[in-house]
Amino acid sequence: MSDNIQVLVRVRPLIDREKNDKICINLNDNSLVMKETTGNELFDQYATDYSFAFDKIAHPDSTQEDVFDQARSLIDSFISGYNSSIMAYGLTSSGKTYTMFSCDDDNLGIVPRATQYICDQLDSLVQQKKLSKYSLSFSFVQIYNEQLSDLLNPTQQLKIRITDQPEIENMSQYLIKSYQDVIQLIQHGEMNRKTSQTRYNELSSRSHVISSFFLETNNTVSKLNLVDLAGSEKLSSAMQSTQGQETKYINTSLSTLNKVIYALSEHKQHIPYRDSVLTKLLSDSLGGNYLSLLICCVSPASSSFFETLNSLRFAERAKRVVNKAVKNEIQNDSPDIVEKLEQEISRLEGILENKHSGEQISVLKQQIFDLQQTLNFGGLVEFSSTELKTLQIELDRKKSLPSLDFNNSLDKFQLVLQKQESNLEYLLQKINQQNNYLNQLLVEFELTQRQKIQLGQKLQRLQFKMIKNDCGKPIGVEKLGESDKIGVLEGELNGLERKNQILKAKITKGKEYIKQMKQMDGTELEKKILKEMKLKNLKGDKKEKMNKYQRESHALVNIMKNKIEIVLENNNIDGADKFCTGALEALKRTRNDYE
Numbered sequence: 059m060s061d062n063i064q065v066l067v068r069v070r071p072l073i074d075r076e077k078n079d080k081i082c083i084n085l086n087d088n089s090l091v092m093k094e095t096t097g098n099e100l101f102d103q104y105a106t107d108y109s110f111a112f113d114k115i116a117h118p119d120s121t122q123e124d125v126f127d128q129a130r131s132l133i134d135s136f137i138s139g140y141n142s143s144i145m146a147y148g149l150t151s152s153g154k155t156y157t158m159f160s161c162d163d164d165n166l167g168i169v170p171r172a173t174q175y176i177c178d179q180l181d182s183l184v185q186q187k188k189l190s191k192y193s194l195s196f197s198f199v200q201i202y203n204e205q206l207s208d209l210l211n212p213t214q215q216l217k218i219r220i221t222d223q224p225e226i227e228n229m230s231q232y233l234i235k236s237y238q239d240v241i242q243l244i245q246h247g248e249m250n251r252k253t254s255q256t257r258y259n260e261l262s263s264r265s266h267v268i269s270s271f272f273l274e275t276n277n278t279v280s281k282l283n284l285v286d287l288a289g290s291e292k293l294s295s296a297m298q299s300t301q302g303q304e305t306k307y308i309n310t311s312l313s314t315l316n317k318v319i320y321a322l323s324e325h326k327q328h329i330p331y332r333d334s335v336l337t338k339l340l341s342d343s344l345g346g347n348y349l350s351l352l353i354c355c356v357s358p359a360s361s362s363f364f365e366t367l368n369s370l371r372f373a374e375r376a377k378r379v380v381n382k383a384v385k386n387e388i389q390n391d392s393p394d395i396v397e398k399l400e401q402e403i404s405r406l407e408g409i410l411e412n413k414h415s416g417e418q419i420s421v422l423k424q425q426i427f428d429l430q431q432t433l434n435f436g437g438l439v440e441f442s443s444t445e446l447k448t449l450q451i452e453l454d455r456k457k458s459l460p461s462l463d464f465n466n467s468l469d470k471f472q473l474v475l476q477k478q479e480s481n482l483e484y485l486l487q488k489i490n491q492q493n494n495y496l497n498q499l500l501v502e503f504e505l506t507q508r509q510k511i512q513l514g515q516k517l518q519r520l521q522f523k524m525i526k527n528d529c530g531k532p533i534g535v536e537k538l539g540e541s542d543k544i545g546v547l548e549g550e551l552n553g554l555e556r557k558n559q560i561l562k563a564k565i566t567k568g569k570e571y572i573k574q575m576k577q578m579d580g581t582e583l584e585k586k587i588l589k590e591m592k593l594k595n596l597k598g599d600k601k602e603k604m605n606k607y608q609r610e611s612h613a614l615v616n617i618m619k620n621k622i623e624i625v626l627e628n629n630n631i632d633g634a635d636k637f638c639t640g641a642l643e644a645l646k647r648t649r650n651d652y653e
């Protein structure tokens with residue numbers, strides 16, 4: 059079966075820290091339009107629209123069940139013997155963990171729902187006698203700082219082996235009988251998962267997590283990967299060194315994922331799977347023997363505009379990747395699972411009877427015990443009551459983590475600074491475009507100059523010819539024709555001169571404009587203002603001032619962008635100048651307000 063990666067975009071509702079933000083996404087069932095809105099009609103009418111189409115869009119009011127419904131067909135395929143993969147991708151705090159792993163009874167995520175669904179479906183197949191035996195097991199690993207570890211047994215050393223598909227050596231796998239088994243394992247694994255508080259998310263996942271189900275039935279063997287990717291985040295000087303290091307690793311592996319998706323979508327010969335642990339492990343889910351669904355989680359808030367745009371561009375590319383999934387059937391003459399396990403037990407018992415050293419015997423005993431547990435479908439870890447108590451205390455501690463005060467000035471400043479930095483990058487890009495446009499004008503100017511000289515020479519030759527006619531021959535039809543041509547050429551010459559003047563004026567204005575824009579690298583000024591505010595540690599009206607500042611600086615950046623776009627698209631220098639003047643005045647006003 060050859061199938062493109064399916065893409066579902068989930069737009070979550072605004073969260074507390076975004077309550078003053080504008081919504082920058084308009085949604086339909088399969089398409090959406092992004093527009094950077096400031097709330098000011100004058101500026102907003104010039105904002106660019108970015109349109110996207112996907113297989114499905116989950117709106118902010120979509121429930122966890124609605125989202126699971128979109129994943130159901132993939133889980134059915136897994137039950138019928140196809141490898142399947144569901145991956146959540148997005149900026150930090152965009153809702154990936156909520157979508158995949160939420161264990162809140164009222165809002166269960168895809169992993170617990172999938173467990174329940176798989177167990178129910180398998181039981182029903184057994185009851186209908188369509189299936190006589192099966193074994194379902196679960197594993198849970200994380201990639202933190204490019205290191206792979208087992209969340210269910212963190213002391214275990216893991217290794218990736220790539221034969222025809224990637225496999226993890228030494229990874230623990232637990233047999234699953236019910237939904238509760240998986241919930242217990244997830245809760246146990248979540249405690250070993252690397253999380254920390256970021257500027258955007260008070261409990262942010264700093265690792266990529268891959269939970270997998272392995273199903274073996276009478277005649278098929280299949281795997282289901284449920285992946286919660288760590289969220290990308292912009293590096294900032296305010297990050298502590300460990301946080302900075304984590305963020306670097308996350309961004310590098312996500313950028314390799316981007317490169318892999320790019321190479322696959324462009325049908326390149328070399329796919330850089332080996333450049334990161336994440337892509338090595340997902341190599342089969344991306345372009346291989348898997349059916350895959352990508353859930354791209356995004357926030358509708360204008361403060362995440364650029365990051366959301368990037369996530370959607372990534373998702374749009376992923377849609378073009380084609381997987382080649384085949385049903386994994388096993389030969390009927392191979393011994394069934396129970397028989398295989400029984401044979402292994404007798405083999406190990408045989409070895410035991412042959413009197414090995416004490417150490418070997420205890421290892422073998424342990425192996426026999428594990429296998430018996432597996433055979434009895436009792437393979438699920440039994441936590442001792444003390445272990446359970448410790449786990450509960452840890453859970454309660456995590457639940458009671460003090461919620462981050464997002465009004466805390468430092469955090470707010472960081473947010474504003476980060477936005478300003480990306481706006482500045484955007485501006486610089488536009489200045490470069492403007493420079494290119496000016497260069498084009500210069501080339502055009504030179505061309506018209508050359509044409510003008512050629513026409514002047516032609517005119518001289520014609521005038522000379524006329525003088526000769528006047529002196530030598532009677533004035534005839536030919537001479538009248540020549541003088542008409544001269545009139546036309548003179549007209550053209552005048553036209554070219556006018557055009558040259560206009561071009562000169564445009565170039566001068568353009569140069570002035572670039573100079574102004576460069577001076578307006580005045581985000582420097584804005585940063586200075588921020589720094590001053592931080593130093594003064596303003597209280598009381600601080601929040602109001604910061605909000606006002608954020609709105610106004612945002613609007614300013616828009617004015618500048620609009621100006622450039624007008625210059626580029628409509629070639630309307632005058633109109634653009636008015637905006638620029640307006641922007642400069644507004645900038646002065648903002649500065650006055652904060653000085």
Ligand SMILES: Nc1ncnc2c1ncn2[C@@H]1O[C@H](COP(=O)(O)OP(=O)(O)OP(=O)(O)O)[C@@H](O)[C@H]1O
Nearest residue numbers: 070071150151152153154155156259262263288289
């Ligand atoms: N669809 C939703 N409805 C309601 N709340 C949501 C939704 N999606 C996410 N949230 C809330 O948004 C916050 C961030 O979500 P979550 O932790 O899942 O983000 P994340 O993308 O996993 O972030 P990170 O990459 O930092 O781990 C949480 O408080 C979560 O409860």
